[in-house]
Amino acid sequence: MCQPLIQKYNIPGPRYTSYPTVPYWDSNTFSARQWKKSVLNSFEETNISEGISLYIHLPYCESMCTFCGCNKRITKRHEVEEPYITSVLKEWQLYLDFLPNRPLIKEIHLGGGTPTFFSPENLQQLIKGILKHAELANNYQFSFEGHPNNTTKAHLEALYEVGFRRVSYGVQDYDVKVQQAIHRIQPFEKVEKATQLAREIGYTSISHDIIFGLPFQSIDAVENTILKTKALMPDRIAFYSYAHVPWIKGNGQRGYSEQHLPSAETKRTQYQLGKELLEEMGYVEIGMDHFGLKTDELYQSLKTNNLHRNFMGYSASKTQLMIGLGVSAISDSWYGFAQNSKSIEEYQEMVGRGDLPVFRGHVLNDEDLMIRKHILNLMCHLQTDLNEENRFFELPETLHRLQEMEKDGLIKINPDSLQITEKGRPFVRNICMAFDLRLQRKKPETRLFSMTV
Structure with missing residues (x-):
């Protein structure tokens, strides 16, 4: 595995047994x-x-x-x-x-x-x-x-x-x-x-x-x-x-x-x-x-x-x-x-x-339910649908956060779906974090989660 990728993405992050995460x-x-x-x-x-x-x-x-x-x-x-x-x-x-x-x-x-x-x-x-x-x-x-x-x-x-x-x-x-x-x-x-x-x-x-x-x-x-x-x-x-x-x-x-x-x-x-x-x-x-x-x-x-x-x-x-x-x-x-x-x-x-x-x-509110579905899809099936019925208001910002991961070959973004590549499997928690709107809006001030790598 590429060492620069490990250094780049080894950050604290949830294991996503739920969304929203407990904190x-x-x-x-x-x-x-x-x-x-x-x-x-x-x-x-x-x-x-x-x-x-x-x-x-x-x-x-x-x-x-x-x-x-x-x-x-x-x-x-x-x-x-x-x-x-x-x-x-x-x-x-x-x-x-x-x-x-x-x-x-x-x-x-x-x-x-x-x-x-x-x-x-x-x-x-x-x-x-x-x-x-x-x-x-x-x-x-x-x-x-x-x-x-x-x-x-x-x-x-x-x-x-x-x-x-x-x-x-x-x-x-x-x-x-x-x-x-x-x-x-x-x-x-x-x-x-x-x-x-x-x-x-x-x-x-x-x-x-x-x-x-x-x-x-x-x-x-x-x-x-x-x-x-x-x-x-x-x-x-x-x-x-x-x-x-x-x-x-x-x-x-x-x-x-x-x-x-x-x-x-x-x-x-x-x-x-x-x-x-x-x-x-x-x-x-x-x-x-x-x-x-x-x-x-x-x-x-x-x-x-x-x-x-x-x-x-x-x-x-x-x-x-x-x-x-x-x-x-x-x-x-x-x-x-x-x-x-x-x-x-x-x-x-x-x-x-x-x-x-x-x-x-x-x-959970309606937004939580939508994000939960996406994160569950990524954790279980390494892909999620982005078609009209699965879109949410902040999807453009989410896809923008994922651009660097796509450049690194961790994901593939299609018009109506997102797929995690074999290279991206070890970083699935990081990919889910891009969808985690509650985490993105309020970054933790203290350490809450274990390291992703």
Whole structure:
């Protein structure tokens, strides 16, 4: 990859799991009443035709992984499990109380934290409680994030029994020095065992998360991790750049400094090498940072133009309404966003008194909806239509901002469309930023986002 391009475009930028991005939400005019109305509108439009998705945040971990920027609570006290599950089910009931019909559930994803911190019995209790007052869509998809060190056969069997067929394991890197720096010690044998167990039980899609740009991580370390992954051949791989954001409150990214991180040029070399190795192994690059075998649903969704992206990342199917349950979980009705309280205690207190535990959100206006569609198209399909019905008032200014990228060969602007070239794939976040009208109108005065390269 051309070094001048890396130096030119390596700037802080969003990952665009939403538009507007969270720092640009207009929370001052947001209310729980507006959020309920937004959920109802979306539910009535799509529940029968496509169903809804649920994201459930399970925040507990037994130890701190210092690369992680997620909302988590470090504890070894497992007596927290049952009260937390009780609160999540109470929150779900708050939604059921105002929805006009039984929801049709198409997707459930358990994220964290460490979902497998919870016992198999408690995880089953959670899912059975969710499904008790709902219907299942055809071809529903349930997935969870598993820690290779503590995902047991009992966990896999319990979740399989209630419909889970996809598991994602956080591998990160197999190099011992890197693992020590990020406080995530897990030998290859642990990942191998967890992967084989899932296959034996009947999971049809197994994913590994691999990160480049970690502290003390060399190019050889990335190569070694991917070559070891070849022995297991997971169905899909998330191969993404480490986001160094230690300024976020509560973040554990303070066990090392920026001088211990690979340079931007080294990171792109790590990515390019990893991409080449994965493609040699039979993986196809999908959207941004994701690779899938041609037998996996994520690849199939790419070919049928059904690839979707939301706060859970890339998904093989789309639902307009995604309800987030649990502390800090984010919901998306397409017309609005809402985030739950980030404090476990406050979350449980609000749910306990019968209030939806949202503390901020955003209702999208017509311009937001148009820009959101363009950014989603670019993130999923590397192109977007610019025909008459997809034009917006500031499109000329947007295209002007993109002229330099077109000169650099990152995009191709046609009369009625914009396409990202193969050369431009690593800079998809930068291209989306040109469409981000809220970002363009008000540049952040402090650092909000990780670097794009």
